[in-house]
């Protein structure tokens with residue numbers, strides 16, 4: 001099924017009362033429109049993205065879409081329904097379309113997945129994301145009017161997904177007043193529109209206060225995760241001593257398959273742990289000769305890359321080295337600098353600590369060095 005997305009962004013945003021039409025207003029430094037366009041462009045099941053803009057909005061749209069490879073920009077009309085129709089006319093050749101309001105910036109990939117899955121079912125003339133109505137619903141007549149039974153009521157969001165011929169036929173057949181919702185047109189034609197779970201991230205920006213609410217949701221997009229790592233290597237007289245990416249002059253060094261930087265190994269495991277993606281041995285098997293003598297910064301950099309690839313952010317890492325000797329204090333700042341560079345974070349986000357074990361145990365006897373690490377990262381909710 002070849003799917004296209006049509007993002008309608010041709011409105012004036014009068015109720016939002018912003019200086020610019022709301023879809024071009026900034027949210028955390030980026031235009032509202034940009035967010036949903038990026039979501040569509042990065043979704044593997046959407047092969048084209050059309051953006052419908054209002055006449056005279058060309059410069060605003062160009063700014064909002066700079067650097068993004070949208071398939072085409074189409075001029076819309078005075079009503080949303082006309083704007084959608086213009087977009088549909090450009091989507092010829094696709095099997096299905098997802099019609100989305102630019103005013104709903106945060107479009108989770110999981111909602112797109114659910115819609116496309118529903119659309120693939122036999123007899124499905126469309127699919128919409130819905131949320132339950134949880135508040136008491138009543139008529140407002142100056143004062144409080146009658147309550148409305150909310151059983152079976154849902155709030156309908158976008159994107160709304162349809163087979164292309166079905167939605168084109170529904171628009172052609174529609175004779176009612178200007179429609180704000182495409183699924184109702186399909187229903188009016190007798191089509192069965194399926195319901196999938198919506199998402200609170202998809203709330204529409206309509207009123208002036210919705211911008212602050214959207215910024216809040218933007219920060220909610222991430223969940224915090226913590227991972228821990230632990231590693232031990234044996235001290236030997238014929239080895240170099242690498243700790244935290246720093247070569248330390250010492251009469252013994254750490255033995256291991258790679259450069260045996262115990263601190264960086266614990267750190268790699270902490271990052272992988274926060275990601276829930278196995279451990280260092282799974283990513284860099286000791287049985288693989290290519291890691292013999294490898295510089296361990298490569299392991300840390302790989303784990304940091306995996307966090308970023310998942311859309312995540314590294315907030316903080318904290319390391320504890322456990323040994324009697326050498327003294328770590330003189331090398332602490334050098335280690336922090338090296339690790340911050342490997343992770344692409346500020347030095348303030350890297351902590352290096354050390355402790356002895358009061359001459360007890362293998363670390364106390366100087367037979368080996370142990371390291372513990374904790375990594376705190378943020379991942380997108382949908383991860």
Ligand code: CTP
Pocket residue numbers: 008009010011012013014015016023052076077078079080081083084100101102103104204205206
């Ligand atoms: N839309 C559109 N063409 C129109 C009217 C609306 O493409 N002629 C788009 C809007 O840009 C928005 C979506 O349809 O992304 C939902 O409409 P709405 O929230 O009503 O936005 P506006 O019409 O811009 O806002 P208002 O009604 O407050 O003026």
Ligand code: MG
Pocket residue numbers: 011
């Ligand atoms: Mg409107």
